[in-house]
Every structure is written in C-alpha cells, then in structure tokens.
Amino acid sequence: MLTPNQIEARLERVLLTVQKPGRYVGGEYNAIHKNWDTIQTKVALLFPDIYDLGISNVGLKILYDQINQRDDALAERAYLPWLDFEDVMRENEIPLYALESKNPLANFDIIGITIPYETLYTNTLNALDLAGLPLKSADRGEEHPLIIAGGHTGTNPEPMHAFIDAYVVGEGEEVIHDIVEEVARSKSANESRAALLFALAQIPGVYVPSLYEVEYQDDGTVAATKPKVEGVPSRIMKRIVAKLPPPPTNFIVPNIKSVHNRATVEVMRGCTRGCRFCHAGFTTRPVRERSVEEVLDAAEKSIASTGYEELSFLSLSSSDYTGIAELVEAVNERFPDEKLSVSLPSLRIESVSLDLMEGLKKRRSAGFTLAPEAATERMRRIINKFITDEQLLTTAREIYERGWTTIKLYFMIGHPSETLEDVEAIVDLSQKVLKEGRRAIGGRAKLNLSVGTFAPKPQTPFQWVSVDTFEQINAKQDLLKKKLGRGIRLSWTEPEDTMIESFLSRGDRRLSDVILSAWKNGAKFDAWGDQRRYETWMNAFAEHDLDPTFYTHRPRRVDEIFPWEHISTAVHKKFIFRDYQQSLEGKIRVDCREQCFACGILPQFNDLRRENPGKGWMCPEVKPKKIRKMKDLSMETL
Amino acid sequence: MSEALPQKRLRIKFAKENALRYIGHLDLHHIWQRSIRRAGLPLIYSQGFHPQPKIQIASALPLGFSSRAEFVDIWISPEAEYSVEGLQKNLPEGIKVSSIEEVDLRAPALQTQGDYAEYEVTILDEIPADELDLKLASLMDAESLPREKKKKKRGKVRTFDLRTLILDLHRLPLDGENERIYMRFTAREGATGRPDMILKEMEIPIEAARVERTALVFKA
Numbered sequence: 031m032l033t034p035n036q037i038e039a040r041l042e043r044v045l046l047t048v049q050k051p052g053r054y055v056g057g058e059y060n061a062i063h064k065n066w067d068t069i070q071t072k073v074a075l076l077f078p079d080i081y082d083l084g085i086s087n088v089g090l091k092i093l094y095d096q097i098n099q100r101d102d103a104l105a106e107r108a109y110l111p112w113l114d115f116e117d118v119m120r121e122n123e124i125p126l127y128a129l130e131s132k133n134p135l136a137n138f139d140i141i142g143i144t145i146p147y148e149t150l151y152t153n154t155l156n157a158l159d160l161a162g163l164p165l166k167s168a169d170r171g172e173e174h175p176l177i178i179a180g181g182h183t184g185t186n187p188e189p190m191h192a193f194i195d196a197y198v199v200g201e202g203e204e205v206i207h208d209i210v211e212e213v214a215r216s217k218s219a220n221e222s223r224a225a226l227l228f229a230l231a232q233i234p235g236v237y238v239p240s241l242y243e244v245e246y247q248d249d250g251t252v253a254a255t256k257p258k259v260e261g262v263p264s265r266i267m268k269r270i271v272a273k274l275p276p277p278p279t280n281f282i283v284p285n286i287k288s289v290h291n292r293a294t295v296e297v298m299r300g301c302t303r304g305c306r307f308c309h310a311g312f313t314t315r316p317v318r319e320r321s322v323e324e325v326l327d328a329a330e331k332s333i334a335s336t337g338y339e340e341l342s343f344l345s346l347s348s349s350d351y352t353g354i355a356e357l358v359e360a361v362n363e364r365f366p367d368e369k370l371s372v373s374l375p376s377l378r379i380e381s382v383s384l385d386l387m388e389g390l391k392k393r394r395s396a397g398f399t400l401a402p403e404a405a406t407e408r409m410r411r412i413i414n415k416f417i418t419d420e421q422l423l424t425t426a427r428e429i430y431e432r433g434w435t436t437i438k439l440y441f442m443i444g445h446p447s448e449t450l451e452d453v454e455a456i457v458d459l460s461q462k463v464l465k466e467g468r469r470a471i472g473g474r475a476k477l478n479l480s481v482g483t484f485a486p487k488p489q490t491p492f493q494w495v496s497v498d499t500f501e502q503i504n505a506k507q508d509l510l511k512k513k514l515g516r517g518i519r520l521s522w523t524e525p526e527d528t529m530i531e532s533f534l535s536r537g538d539r540r541l542s543d544v545i546l547s548a549w550k551n552g553a554k555f556d557a558w559g560d561q562r563r564y565e566t567w568m569n570a571f572a573e574h575d576l577d578p579t580f581y582t583h584r585p586r587r588v589d590e591i592f593p594w595e596h597i598s599t600a601v602h603k604k605f606i607f608r609d610y611q612q613s614l615e616g617k618i619r620v621d622c623r624e625q626c627f628a629c630g631i632l633p634q635f636n637d638l639r640r641e642n643p644g645k646g647w648m649c650p651e652v653k654p655k656k657i658r659k660m661k662d663l664s665m666e667t668l
Numbered sequence: 669m670s671e672a673l674p675q676k677r678l679r680i681k682f683a684k685e686n687a688l689r690y691i692g693h694l695d696l697h698h699i700w701q702r703s704i705r706r707a708g709l710p711l712i713y714s715q716g717f718h719p720q721p722k723i724q725i726a727s728a729l730p731l732g733f734s735s736r737a738e739f740v741d742i743w744i745s746p747e748a749e750y751s752v753e754g755l756q757k758n759l760p761e762g763i764k765v766s767s768i769e770e771v772d773l774r775a776p777a778l779q780t781q782g783d784y785a786e787y788e789v790t791i792l793d794e795i796p797a798d799e800l801d802l803k804l805a806s807l808m809d810a811e812s813l814p815r816e817k818k819k820k821k822r823g824k825v826r827t828f829d830l831r832t833l834i835l836d837l838h839r840l841p842l843d844g845e846n847e848r849i850y851m852r853f854t855a856r857e858g859a860t861g862r863p864d865m866i867l868k869e870m871e872i873p874i875e876a877a878r879v880e881r882t883a884l885v886f887k888a
C-alpha cells in the first residue's frame with residue numbers, strides 16, 4: 031500500500047492536469063490533523079460525491095466533530111474525484127485517500143459513508159473501488175476497514191445490503207461512539223470480522239445486513255426478512271438522541287468555492303406537519319428543538335471560528351420553530367455587522383413569514399421561496415399540506431409589495447390520483463401569483479416555478495402507491511411547458527431521474543446486483559443530470575431478469591410485507607396505513623403539536639421523553655415513573 | 669468616497685505553500701477575507717451597490733506555484749490592533765505571514781508597483797545538466813523571442829517578445845536529486861514574465877516542475 035508521502039509525490043505530478051485541483055489537497059482552516067501513529071481508531075468519513083458538494087454536508091460535519099472530540103479516535107475526510115481526476119487516479123494508481131493525512135482509505139479502521147439520497151449508490155461503489163477495496167461485504171476480511179453507512183437511505187438499506195457491513199438507522203451522534211468503541215475493543219481482542227459484525231448488530235440502531243436473510247413470495251414480494259443467527263434483533267429500531275447535543279461550530283472552511291459555503295446551525299430536528307409525501311417528516315420524528323440561547327451561542331461561535339459572511343438556520347420548517355420570532359430579533363441585536371447575511375429555509379405560506387424575512391432584509395436574504403406543493407384543494411387534502419389559494423395569493427402580493435421582485439414557487443406533480451386538471455391548476459395559480467406581482471410592482475415582478483416529480487418513499491403513507499409512468503409525466507410536463515406562457519421560468523425533473531430515484535428508494539435486496547451491474551457499465555454521478563445513464567440501468571435490470579416497473583409502477587398490496595419491514599422508524603405501520611387511507615378519503619390530519627396522534631414515537635421513546643421533560647420535545651410529556659410508585663407506596667402505608 | 673472613512677492600510681508579506689499552491693487567485697481573495705474576519709480586524713468596504721472588502725493582492729500567482737514573496741494590502745479600521753501572530757493563527761496552514769507594515773493610504777495600488785520577480789524552478793524529471801545549460805543559454809543569447817499569446821477574451825492573438833521579459837536564467841548548483849533553475853523576470857504591469865513560459869520553451873510540462881517565487885521586488 032502506498033504511504034502518504036508516496037501519494038503526495040504522485041499527486042504533485044498530476045494535480046495541475048485536472049480542473050480545480052484545490053478539491054484534492056485539503057489544507058483547510060479548522061481541519062483537524064491528529065497523530066496517526068498514536069491514535070487507536072481511525073475513521074475516514076466519506077461523502078460519495080465531489081468535494082464541492084460534500085464539504086457542506088451537515089451530517090458529516092457532526093460526525094467529524096463527535097469523533098475528533100475523542101482522544102482515542104481520529105476522523106478524516108474523503109470525497110469522490112470528478113471524472114477527470116478519477117481517470118488520472120486510476121492511470122497513476124493513486125488510491126482514494128483522506129485529505130488530512132493523505133493515508134489511503136484502506137488504511138483506516140472504519141470508513142463511514144453518508145448516503146443521504148439513493149442516487150449516490152453507484153458513487154459509493156465507485157469510492158470503494160477507488161479505495162482498492164472489495165465491493166461486497168462478503169469479500170472483505172479482517173485486513174479491510176469496516177464499511178458503515180448512514181443517512182436518510184438507512185430507512186431502506188436493502189438495495190445496498192451486499193456492500194455495506196453495517197448500516198446506521200437514525201441519528202448518528204451517539205451511535206458513532208458505540209461503533210468506535212466496539213471496533214476498538216474488537217481490534218485489541220484480535221477478534222474475527224464475523225465476531226465484530228455480530229457485536230455491532232447488538233448496538234441499537236445498527237443493522238448488519240449479512241446477518242439477515244430474505245424469503246420471497248411467488249409474486250416476487252418479500253415473505254419475510256429474518257435473522258440468520260440467534261442473538262440479533264429481528265427488528266432494527268432507529269436510533270435517536272434524546273436531546274440534541276451542542277452543534278458543531280468549528281466548521282472546516284473550504285479553500286475553494288463550494289455549494290452552501292456558510293455557517294449553519296440546526297435549530298430543530300423533525301417536523302410535525304405530516305405532509306404525506308415527505309420522507310424526512312415521517313422518519314425524523316420526534317421534533318426536538320434547541321433553545322434560542324443555544325442557537326445564538328452556536329451562531330456566534332461558528333461565525334467567529336469560520337469568518338463566514340453567511341449564516342443559515344437549518345430545520346425542516348423554520349416557521350415551526352417555537353422561538354423563531356425571538357431568534358430573528360436576537361440575530362439583529364447580536365450581529366450588528368450588516369455584512370452578515372442570514373437565511374431561513376422552508377418558511378410557511380403566511381404573512382408571519384414575511385415579518386421574519388423583513389427582519390432579516392437588510393441582511394440581503396435572497397429571493398423568497400414558497401412551497402405549496404399542490405394547486406387544487408383535492409390534491410392538498412391528499413398530500414396533507416393544506417393552504418388556500420387565497421393564503422398563497424395574499425402572501426405573494428405582500429412579498430412583492432414589500433420589495434422582493436422574485437418569488438420561487440415549488441410544486442410537485444405525480445401525487446397519487448393526480449389528473450391533468452390538477453396540473454393545469456398549477457399553471458393557473460402561478461399565473462395568478464405573477465399577476466399579483468405585476469399589479470404590485472409592474473414588469474419587475476418575476477416568478478420562477480420549480481416543478482418536481484413525486485417519487486414515493488419507504489416508511490411514508492405513500493409507500494403503497496406507484497410512481498407516475500413516463501407517459502403520465504410527459505403529458506403533465508408538456509402541459510406545463512405549453513400553457514405556462516411568458517414571464518414564468520419553469521424548471522422540472524427529467525422523468526428518467528424520477529424513475530431511478532423510485533426503483534432505488536423502494537428496492538429490495540435484489541437491487542444490489544442491479545446497482546453493481548449498472549456501476550460496472552459506467553453508471554455513476556446519477557444525481558448529475560448530464561451524467562445519468564438510464565439505458566445502463568435498464569440493461570442492468572435485464573441482465574438480472576428483473577423488471578424495474580415492479581418497483582416503480584406496482585401499487586403495493588395493503589398487506590404487503592415491505593423489504594424494509596424489519597427496519598423501524600418507531601412510527602407504526604398501522605399509523606402510516608391509516609394516514610394513507612385518510613389520504614384516499616381526502617382527510618386532513620392536523621399538525622401533531624395540536625394533538626398527538628400516537629404515531630408510535632412516544633411509546634417507543636417514552637424513557638427518553640421522561641428524561642427530557644419540558645419544551646425541548648414537541649411530543650406530549652409522559653408521566654414520571656416515580657410518582658406512580660410514590661402513590662403505590664402511600665396506598666400501602668395507609 | 670470610501671477614502672473619507674477613517675482607515676489604515678496594511679501591507680502583509682506572506683508565503684503561499686503546500687495545499688495553497690493549488691488555490692487560485694479569486695479563492696485566495698476569499699481566504700484572506702475570511703481570515704481577516706476571524707482575526708477580528710474590521711475590514712473597510714468599498715462604497716456602492718455591491719460593497720466589497722478592500723483587499724488587494726499584489727500579483728496573481730499561477731496555479732501550482734508556491735511563493736515565499738506574496739503581498740496583500742488590506743484596509744481596516746484605524747483603531748484595530750494587529751500582530752503577525754494574531755493573523756497567523758487565523759490562516760490556513762499553507763499561508764505563512766512574515767511581516768505586516770502600515771503603508772500610506774495614497775500609495776499606488778500594489779498591482780502597479782511590481783518591478784521584477786525571482787523564481788526557483790525544480791525539474792522533477794531527470795535532465796542532464798549540460799543539456800539544461802545549453803537550453804538556458806540559447807534563450808539568454810537570443811536577440812529576440814517573438815511569441816504569440818491568445819487573449820482570454822475573444823481569442824485574439826497578440827505577439828510579444830519573450831526575450832524582453834527575461835532578466836536572467838541560470839542553473840543552480842546541485843543540491844539533492846533534482847536540477848534547479850534560477851529565473852528572473854520583469855514584473856511590471858503589462859510586462860510580466862513567468863517560469864511556465866520558459867518551461868514551455870524547454871518542452872517541460874508544468875506538472876513536471878516545482879516552481880517557487882522567491883522574491884517580488886517593487887519599483888524603488
């Protein structure tokens with residue numbers, strides 16, 4: 031294996047032949063360099079896409095921070111090379127290496143890969159290959175690093191089961207320590223790989239696919255997924271942290287331009303709205319908030335430690351953060367430097383949002399994005415995102431009147447039972463919005479319309495439905511393009527992208543072969559429109575006698591056992607199913623902050639809730655255990 | 669006019685090395701901006717619709733070159749206190765500050781003040797010393813070296829005399845495995861020679877050399 035010095039020597043000879051060599055050299059401010067020779071457990075954190083995207087991934091920032099806080103472990107980073115550098119690496123036999131020490135990835139004890147979306151699967155294989163590692167878990171031995179993965183795809187890890195040794199389901203902050211400790215223990219005990227994997231499977235929230243097997247029905251659906259060995263849980267419950275730990279603030283500041291190059295503070299995790307299409311909404315419950323004070327402190331620290339001119343507060347729905355008004359006000363007080371721009375993602379469609387943005391206006395917050403998602407009342411009831419046209423138009427008018435010239439509207443086509451009329455309503459509504467703008471500020475008013483295509487996700491009420499066919503999507507997109515008229519800029523998702531996302535997100539174990547074949551035949555960077563190779567994917571399905579429409583266009587039976595049935599997000603399948611049925615009936619379910627619907631979170635995590643009473647959680651309080659005992663006691667003494 | 673704001677101008681001399689070799693001019697600008705903010709020095713911004721922090725880097729160093737002699741001028745509030753150490757600990761590891769000096773606010777822009785620059789070029793592949801000497805001598809002995817240069821915009825071609833940009837070229841005594849060349853070029857506005865021009869003459873690809881700017885000398 032090459033030493034870091036050898037890798038650096040080779041790099042020097044090739045870096046000037048590729049675009050943006052700054053991606054491949056590290057040396058950023060706040061990067062942590064620990065002593066390789068004295069530290070016991072070495073973790074390489076990998077984002078399977080290029081540096082420019084990966085450097086801003088919040089999940090990896092958290093893990094980097096958590097691991098490097100330990101004295102006995104180090105974390106370094108790696109990203110995928112862009113195509114030009116990949117060729118150069120292969121040609122010059124430069125293995126994938128970590129940016130801090132330039133050690134090859136194969137030298138680490140653990141490679142932790144974050145896979146937030148499915149179109150990174152082929153890239154993940156490419157990364158393992160560039161690292162010189164056997165792709166399949168079964169082909170790796172003691173001499174290889176342990177490959178763990180996590181991120182949103184953990185709610186259905188099956189398509190990647192053949193490649194990943196252990197998949198983390200849920201939140202990583204605590205479980206990463208358990209894994210590091212287990213690996214360290216196993217290493218010093220000189221344990222076999224099999225023993226380590228068995229031990230890892232005991233950690234709550236860790237799924238070791240090789241210890242489970244799947245039986246199929248004659249119709250190709252799953253009959254059961256069961257442990258192969260005794261002593262591992264038959265169901266893997268997602269891991270959550272009871273209280274959000276202090277957020278990382280010493281962000282690595284990239285030396286080159288990158289996406290979302292800014293300081294971020296996560297203000298809240300989870301969402302109580304219950305939009306039925308939303309994977310994050312159903313899988314990141316319960317809602318846990320940070321206090322305004324903690325958020326401000328973190329913001330202050332991260333700006334001081336990074337020098338960033340831009341600060342973004344992260345959450346699935348900024349408007350729902352309890353302290354949002356207080357936060358905006360406090361931001362202006364604490365950061366009198368007007369050069370700092372502040373952004374609040376995902377604001378609700380109501381005038382309160384405007385007041386919030388107004389508060390940050392002198393901070394050059396960019397355009398205004400509103401996401402009604404659907405344009406008819408029927409659709410809105412189906413997806414459980416209910417606003418009225420009136421609300422949207424009033425808010426839009428106010429936005430234009432208060433001086434913003436551009437609004438971005440976000441809709442989705444392909445919701446269950448959607449018709450062309452529902453799509454036409456998107457056109458009408460958008461035109462009305464622009465008309466409001468014209469009335470308010472004349473020709474300066476602009477409207478950008480972004481129309482995504484819905485891809486059903488596992489562990490959500492729409493896990494039973496099929497995705498639109500090519501014909502349906504084309505007809506809907508054609509209608510939009512034809513009818514929209516001048517003055518509105520439209521962007522959409524190519525149907526091929528939606529299909530790839532769909533079969534991967536609800537795929538089963540047989541997809542591992544398909545992913546491997548697709549990658550072997552050149553599929554990678556599937557998330558980059560211009561790199562997507564749909565034909566390659568279709569050939570890969572054919573090669574394995576599988577039909578992609580089985581995964582995309584087949585409505586699931588109500589009693590179907592899903593490939594992800596053994597993975598639990600704590601939200602009961604019964605609850606999700608009822609929600610799906612309510613959707614068919616056009617019934618709205620209100621925000622569960624107003625009323626708890628017993629989705630399953632509280633019974634599962636009642637101990638955690640009990641340990642963290644008060645406002646941090648949005649779920650109702652659970653009674654302290656002690657009180658009951660005391661009562662019993664007093665009864666006895668009576 | 670921004671000149672009306674009370675301010676002072678600092679000239680920072682620094683080295684650019686290691687990973688920072690691969691960071692371009694524009695990115696370097698952002699790095700300085702953030703480093704100065706981290707160091708708590710209040711930058712002065714230009715007036716206008718898109719206020720920009722007042723930072724001027726002396727002369728763009730081509731990608732891949734390291735340097736022991738870079739200069740940047742920054743404008744900050746007059747009462748701000750600074751030190752080499754204070755700034756250094758807020759910089760990425762590839763930038764090393766060697767000195768900070770206050771200069772006159774009315775001093776001309778750094779970009780216009782260059783006179784000449786010196787470089788040390790290490791040839792990474794093996795090359796016989798006499799062959800190297802011969803090549804360098806032929807360049808030095810030439811009366812003129814008319815060359816063409818494509819302008820970035822519109823691809824217009826301009827001719828220039830490379831020879832007039834060269835002040836000195838010679839092989840350095842061997843120290844270690846690789847041959848090294850000393851190069852000195854004019855570094856005046858519109859008349860700047862660079863080692864990659866010489867490497868091209870010698871048909872040595874840029875990635876087969878390690879180039880370091882060792883001095884940048886301003887007009888007296």
Ligand code: SF4
Pocket residue numbers: 302315316317622623625626627628629630631632648649650
């Ligand atoms: S337990 Fe109740 S309050 Fe908590 S997320 Fe589920 S429905 Fe909402």
